[in-house]
Amino acid sequence: MTSTLSVERETDHTIVPITTLRTVHQHPSGLDADELEAFGKLMDDLRNEIISNRGKADADYIHRVIAVQRRLEVAGRLALFAGVFPPFWVAGAAMLSTAKILENMEIGHNVMHGQWDWMRDPEIHSSTWEWDNVCPSDQWKHSHNEIHHTWTNVIGRDRDVGYGILRIDERQPWSKVALGQPVYAAVLATLFQWGVALHDVEIEEVMKGRKTKADAKAQLAAIAKKGGRQLLKDYVLFPAMAGPFFLPVLVGNLTANVVRNLWTFSIIFCGHFPDGVERFTEEDVVDESRGGWYARQVLGSANIEGSKVFHILSGNLSHQIEHHLFPDLPSNRYGELAPRVRAICEQHGIPYNSRSFSRQFGSVIRRIARRALPG
Amino acid sequence: MFTTVLERTARFGATLSSPLPVDAFARLVDPLWSSTVCRARVTRIMRETPDSASIVLRPGRGWESHQAGQWIAVGVDIDGVRHRRPYSLTSVPVRADGCITITVQAVPDGVVSNFLVHQLQVGEIVHLDPPNGDFTLGSHSSSPLLFITGGSGVTPVMGMLRTLDAADVALDAVHLHYAASPDQAIFADELRRLAVRHSGFGFKFGATGTGPIPPELALTTRRLDALCPDWSARETWICGPAPLLAAAEAIWESAGISDQLHSERFQPSLTATNGTKAGIVQFLDSGVETPGDGIRPLLELAEEAGLSPKHGCRMGICHTCVVRLNSGSVLDLRDGRIQSDEGDFVQICVSAPCGDVSLEL
Numbered sequence: 216m217t218s219t220l221s222v223e224r225e226t227d228h229t230i231v232p233i234t235t236l237r238t239v240h241q242h243p244s245g246l247d248a249d250e251l252e253a254f255g256k257l258m259d260d261l262r263n264e265i266i267s268n269r270g271k272a273d274a275d276y277i278h279r280v281i282a283v284q285r286r287l288e289v290a291g292r293l294a295l296f297a298g299v300f301p302p303f304w305v306a307g308a309a310m311l312s313t314a315k316i317l318e319n320m321e322i323g324h325n326v327m328h329g330q331w332d333w334m335r336d337p338e339i340h341s342s343t344w345e346w347d348n349v350c351p352s353d354q355w356k357h358s359h360n361e362i363h364h365t366w367t368n369v370i371g372r373d374r375d376v377g378y379g380i381l382r383i384d385e386r387q388p389w390s391k392v393a394l395g396q397p398v399y400a401a402v403l404a405t406l407f408q409w410g411v412a413l414h415d416v417e418i419e420e421v422m423k424g425r426k427t428k429a430d431a432k433a434q435l436a437a438i439a440k441k442g443g444r445q446l447l448k449d450y451v452l453f454p455a456m457a458g459p460f461f462l463p464v465l466v467g468n469l470t471a472n473v474v475r476n477l478w479t480f481s482i483i484f485c486g487h488f489p490d491g492v493e494r495f496t497e498e499d500v501v502d503e504s505r506g507g508w509y510a511r512q513v514l515g516s517a518n519i520e521g522s523k524v525f526h527i528l529s530g531n532l533s534h535q536i537e538h539h540l541f542p543d544l545p546s547n548r549y550g551e552l553a554p555r556v557r558a559i560c561e562q563h564g565i566p567y568n569s570r571s572f573s574r575q576f577g578s579v580i581r582r583i584a585r586r587a588l589p590g
Numbered sequence: 591m592f593t594t595v596l597e598r599t600a601r602f603g604a605t606l607s608s609p610l611p612v613d614a615f616a617r618l619v620d621p622l623w624s625s626t627v628c629r630a631r632v633t634r635i636m637r638e639t640p641d642s643a644s645i646v647l648r649p650g651r652g653w654e655s656h657q658a659g660q661w662i663a664v665g666v667d668i669d670g671v672r673h674r675r676p677y678s679l680t681s682v683p684v685r686a687d688g689c690i691t692i693t694v695q696a697v698p699d700g701v702v703s704n705f706l707v708h709q710l711q712v713g714e715i716v717h718l719d720p721p722n723g724d725f726t727l728g729s730h731s732s733s734p735l736l737f738i739t740g741g742s743g744v745t746p747v748m749g750m751l752r753t754l755d756a757a758d759v760a761l762d763a764v765h766l767h768y769a770a771s772p773d774q775a776i777f778a779d780e781l782r783r784l785a786v787r788h789s790g791f792g793f794k795f796g797a798t799g800t801g802p803i804p805p806e807l808a809l810t811t812r813r814l815d816a817l818c819p820d821w822s823a824r825e826t827w828i829c830g831p832a833p834l835l836a837a838a839e840a841i842w843e844s845a846g847i848s849d850q851l852h853s854e855r856f857q858p859s860l861t862a863t864n865g866t867k868a869g870i871v872q873f874l875d876s877g878v879e880t881p882g883d884g885i886r887p888l889l890e891l892a893e894e895a896g897l898s899p900k901h902g903c904r905m906g907i908c909h910t911c912v913v914r915l916n917s918g919s920v921l922d923l924r925d926g927r928i929q930s931d932e933g934d935f936v937q938i939c940v941s942a943p944c945g946d947v948s949l950e951l
């Protein structure tokens with residue numbers, strides 16, 4: 216297999232003639248075309264099974280999560296008004312943090328994936344949902360649903376590989392800038408919603424002249440508008456409503472936003488960057504079959520083991536493998552799919568990466584630190 | 591002055607609740623509080639016949655009153671999925687209790703009608719679209735009237751008659767009503783009582799049985815002459831099965847008085863599906879038409895017609911390509927599912943048109 220690698224798109228295409236790839240190309244899973252087809256068929260069967268039996272219980276689930284989330288948000292904000300009393304502040308900040316986490320993960324992320332579009336409820340629909348996050352929904356749907364989910368872990372195409380800031384893979388070129396990446400990672404984690412928002416502007420593409428300044432400006436304007444409203448709500452209006460007790464409200468809201476940022480950063484990085492998760496080159500995906508696409512999703516994702524509450528708070532992205540295989544199936548069904556997917560992967564010799572949060576997170580931290588250095 | 595205070599409060603509330611609308615939180619307290627959509631609570635269900643029921647609804651904020659004869663789209667969640675169907679309003683426009691009613695006849699294998707008649711429970715919430723339709727009396731309230739109805743087609747007429755009754759005008763109306771059998775005749779008792787109270791109202795009922803209409807009951811000029819000799823002098827409203835409507839339309843046409851006949855159909859004319867899959871795809875927003883062979887996905891057809899619809903993965907996973915269906919049916923190439931409801935969201939990268947289709951694209 217050709218291994219000259221660069222993260223530049225054009226060069227890849229000129230170096231490697233497509234025709235030779237077709238013949239010598241081997242899927243990163245090591246499976247041949249027939250095996251991949253058989254694997255893909257089993258995955259399609261699982262998908263069709265869930266589609267044919269999703270129904271009222273699933274609809275009740277998302278309605279319940281939404282109701283709990285909204286109640287928590289109201290209760291959290293009310294408690295913060297009494298935040299001069301420490302127990303109220305702690306309870307308020309905890310409830311608001313949880314509400315924001317639920318809203319971004321189990322609700323927003325999944326609704327925008329179209330997981331609940333089958334209910335045909337215009338109020339819980341991917342085309343209309345706007346989440347409690349500075350990143351405008353339509354921009355997020357582009358960078359996440361289209362780019363990341365189609366090009367999962369393909370270096371140079373999936374811009375989620377290191378978010379354009381961190382060096383994750385030894386095949387990404389090293390420069391001295393990378394030395395600071397443990398610090399960048401900490402900053403990115405703390406301000407994650409802003410990182411996500413700026414992500415789709417693709418500053419580096421604008422600098423390379425592949426994207427117009429006008430397009431980027433329009434996106435920045437949308438972010439400023441949405442972000443401005445979010446800041447106004449959390450840091451001006453709600454604190455102001457508390458009058459002289461504005462400070463505990465402001466700090467409580469800041470805490471909730473930061474807690475949500477740290478949490479989402481951790482879950483998302485644990486889903487794609489722990490040890491054992493593979494990243495791919497553009498040659499790997501040339502002429503990829505549906506079965507090949509499925510297999511790449513498994514190789515490029517990692518699950519986190521935990522309790523039921525943990526799964527819900529992670530937006531069921533703790534079942535990252537199942538989410539990547541079936542991004543538009545309702546998240547509450549990933550848990551029952553996981554052992555079945557795992558068994559099929561084991562039968563086909565496809566590694567299935569599932570460990571505890573501490574092990575996955577530890578290995579992500581080590582990787583970020585290790586790739587700060589050359590090699 | 592007062593309105594600006596209200597507006598400001600609304601804007602302030604909207605910023606506090608953003609990015610969600612205030613309704614998202616208001617409905618935690620009462621699902622009927624909404625300024626963006628109209629919902630209603632089922633307050634009573636009355637069985638009319640073994641397979642029909644009247645449903646009393648209390649609409650929430652945002653309900654605008656209707657004209658007798660109009661219909662509303664009712665949205666219900668069945669097995670988690672929202673379904674919408676039109677139903678005629680059978681209540682007077684302004685009831686003292688602020689409620690409205692619809693009357694539903696369960697049709698064999700009908701998804702929504704069977705749910706409404708047999709499963710719906712008092713207390714449940716349904717979704718309403720504003721009243722619609724021009725099958726109304728308009729300026730003819732005090733003209734001599736003739737109503738012809740079959741089966742559940744009696745519903746909009748019942749709304750009109752109740753409204754006329756409540757207005758306390760001297761009725762000059764004849765009503766010919768058909769149903770399969772007397773015990774399946776919705777509202778027959780109430781209509782007979784109405785005829786007793788109003789000397790100017792005549793009610794005639796015909797039981798057709800379940801098979802083809804017996805010849806002696808079929809709607810003909812002779813039968814009309816016998817039942818309502820001055821029928822051609824009356825403004826006429828007809829609602830019922832297609833053969834009944836066809837018969838009436840022919841009669842009124844040959845009498846040269848088609849403009850006196852107002853008709854309403856409950857069943858969509860079957861244009862799109864029926865096995866034939868090739869057809870014309872209309873992209874409404876861009877004003878482009880293109881033929882579809884029923885096999886290739888809409889996204890490809892649109893692109894070939896020169897459009898560049900938003901899309902991403904082109905394999906049905908990202909939902910970037912969803913557009914609203916305006917009319918016709920589409921086939922999901924992955925699992926053979928058919929979508930045919932107006933307003934349905936279609937993933938155009940994996941859906942092919944089934945016959946003629948129009949999309950909001």
Ligand SMILES: Cc1cc2nc3c(=O)[nH]c(=O)nc-3n(C[C@H](O)[C@H](O)[C@H](O)COP(=O)(O)OP(=O)(O)OC[C@H]3O[C@@H](n4cnc5c(N)ncnc54)[C@H](O)[C@@H]3O)c2cc1C
Pocket residue numbers: 661675676677678679692693694695696697698699700701702703704723742745746854855856857858
């Ligand atoms: C303007 C308008 C007003 C209406 N008002 C009323 C009303 O007041 N009361 C009422 O009961 N219905 C009314 N309908 C009909 C109603 O909207 C539904 O079409 C009907 O309830 C069937 O829906 P479903 O989901 O049960 O059947 P579907 O699941 O959609 O259809 C199942 C089967 O039933 C057949 N079918 C559909 N409609 C009918 C019908 N009317 N008679 C016999 N077979 C049918 C279909 O062809 C199909 O084979 C109205 C329709 C329109 C267009």
Ligand code: FES
Pocket residue numbers: 900901902903904905906907908909910911912937938939940
């Ligand atoms: S473009 Fe991906 S679902 Fe349509």
